Amino acid sequence: MMPFWRLGQIKKRGRSVPNPIRTRDHRIDMLRGIALVMIFINHIPETAWEHFTSRNFGFSDAAEGFVLMSGMAAGLAYGAVYLRGTPTLAEVLRPWRRAVTLWWVHCIIIFSVLAMFLLLIDQPGIHSMAYDRNILFAVEDPAKLSIGMAFLGHHFAYADILPLYIVLMLAAPLLLFACARWPRRALAGSILLWLCVGVVKLKMPTWPTDYGWSFNPMAWQLLFVAGILTGYGLRQGRRFLPVNRLALQLAIGYLVFALIWTKVPVVADWGGHALWLLYEYAGVPSLFTAFDKCFVSVPRLLHILALAYVLSVLPVVKAMSAHPWATPFCLLGRNSLPVFAVGSVLAYVGQLTKALQPPSALLDAALIISGLAVLFLVAHLREKQRLPKAAQFAGAPRAA
Helix, strand or coil, rough: CHHHHHEEEEEEEECCCCCCCCCCHHHHHHHHHHHHHHHHHCCCCHHHHHHHHHCCCCCCCCHHHHHHHHHHHHHHHHHHHHHHCCCHHHCCHHHHHHHHHHHHHHHHHHHHHHHHHHHHCCCCHHHHHHHHHHHHHHHHHHHHHHHHHHHCCCCCCCCCCCHHHHHHHHHHHHHHHHHHHHHHHHHHHHHHHHHHHHHCCCCCCCCCCCCCCCCCCHHHHHHHHHHHHHHHHCCCCCCCCCHHHHHHHHHHHHHHHHHHHHHHHHHHHHHHHHHHHHHHHHCCCHHHHCCCCCCCHHHHHHHHHHHHHHHHHHHHHHHCCCCHHHHHHHHHHHHHHHHHHHHHHHHHHHHHHHHHHHCCCCHHHHHHHHHHHHHHHHHHHHHHHHHHHCCCCCCCCCCC
């Protein structure tokens, strides 16, 4: 069997790339659906429900997994033309059309959130929440900040991940081409960019504040590229990373280590102190010694890659994704954009409701359960709309 990294050389030798696999990998749909559920729960902070999401059992959270799987979806959805040869202009522009869709959905989200805060800003607790969420600037002068928000210059907390996807989809044609032709070089270049950005702390600019993007595309692109290469492997019916007993043992060991770290305070204290000593006295960059989400620091990066590797190896994950109980999560994953958009707005409805009401476990349960019910309904309605189109194709997962 031909090594995957030589696929880009096939055309030069007069051979054709094997026909792409058209069967849908339900594992991606199911895991993206589960990630969307956890993102929604995490975006309504200070509920008992958030203690059961993935971020409480390791160094990474649902966001890293979602970006990685979005890269896989991009490789599956757009990759065939790049693997076969030089794509046409229309095929190259497909990810850019997706980026435009992501942009106007992002605009709908942020202006919906802004409208809610404009209506409630005089209520107790809402002003401080607006400050904490980077919304107060927009509330005080909506017209001035409209242009900045529309052009991704100002981000609201809990509604700041779509700008990352927009940038990644704008870069997708180049990344897809490079990963198809020179996968090892593309991965090496991606790692080098991530490393330089993380060590230098190069931020994406924001306005009027200068805190930088919460999800730095120059760092997060590494997960997206890793996902593209994995998606290419899936499309070709092979693994980009082969199953290796030692690698699997190391991955499982790291996941167990991360679990112990997050659940045993003494281990977390000792480990945190050791990392601080490395940073303070050994001069090790914070990219290796911190848990910085903006730059996808090493502990977070290794955790999500180890988790993805283990899940990809376990046969039970594939069996679970084909089981009827997983259907609702697959439904969410197949319709991730409308689900995420509605979930982002509903999460802010939940945050504002909690701010205006006394703390209550019953209220938290009502917000989470009703919100998830709405998300499943949105996915169901969207699925009914896309079924006629889906019947024409043996579709791969939609990117982002």
